Amino acid sequence: MMNNLIWLLRASKWARNPPSARMVKLVLLVLILAVVIVAMDWLGLWPDWARMERGRMPRIPNSP
Numbered sequence: 001m002m003n004n005l006i007w008l009l010r011a012s013k014w015a016r017n018p019p020s021a022r023m024v025k026l027v028l029l030v031l032i033l034a035v036v037i038v039a040m041d042w043l044g045l046w047p048d049w050a051r052m053e054r055g056r057m058p059r060i061p062n063s064p
Contacts, residue, residue, distance in 0.1 A: 019027075040046045 037046070041051075
């Protein structure tokens, strides 16, 4: 119930102060870029050097 109220308050704030056209374009550009990267990876066109190894997190050595 409270979660719905928070979203309603956010929506009312956004309706009173909508984002600028520049911000909307920036968000759309980032979204399109992410979709292109995912599509390239799915099609096998993403280079191997840009992929992360799965299942292992790099270890950062402790500094003395």
